[in-house]
Amino acid sequence: MTDYKLDNIDWKILDILQSDASTSNLELSEKVFLSPSPCSRRVKNLENLGYISRRVTLIDPRKAGLPVTVFVQVTMHHQVKKDLDHFAQRVLEWPQVMECYLMTGDFDYLIRVVTPDLFAYQEFLDQLTQVSGVDHVKSSFSLKPICYKTELPLGHLL
Structure with missing residues (x-):
């Protein structure tokens, strides 16, 4: 195979x-x-073969009562394996984290979070800042989505 x-x-x-x-x-x-x-x-x-990893139904977050989308930049104190592994484990525990990427550049992680309101985001932020190794967090709130795709552009392969 x-x-x-x-x-x-x-x-x-x-x-x-x-x-x-x-x-x-x-x-x-x-x-x-x-x-x-x-x-x-x-x-x-x-x-x-892993080309299809799973099949899902996409739900409109606003209609599901999760209208607040926040992009969170996380900077670790040091990029050491122990801290990176611990951070990754914690992120997997939080249902409000929709995506998380280890990045290059000015920060270490980029996270997309959805919450019902600012209070819920503050509760999430309190948990995030308590993770060992986290040095700095910067939050950017989405005002409105312009483009959101889940389909990969496979046209060049057809």
Whole structure:
């Protein structure tokens, strides 16, 4: 399986499913011009190979009562493995953290957080600043989303 090379049909399947993960196997097979059984096998193969990591439903955070989006820049006192590992473990515990990236540049981590209000963000911030190794935190509040995508631009592979 490790030497498997994706073909145009595989890439088309990925493109369709990332746009709408609820696409039925029958619909998918018709769109990629395969019968349902081989189409289903291809999807399973793409899952086994790790191209499809999971299928989700995207929920509007405002309608879910989480209208506050904050981008948080975190600077560690030192970038030592022990502190980085501990920080990563803590971040995974917080459900309000939607994304977290180890960065290069002026700060060490960039985190996207959603909360119902500023009070809830303050509670999160209190926890964040107590993590050992955290030196500095800078918060930037989103006023409104301009662009938010979950689909990768696979057009060049089709």
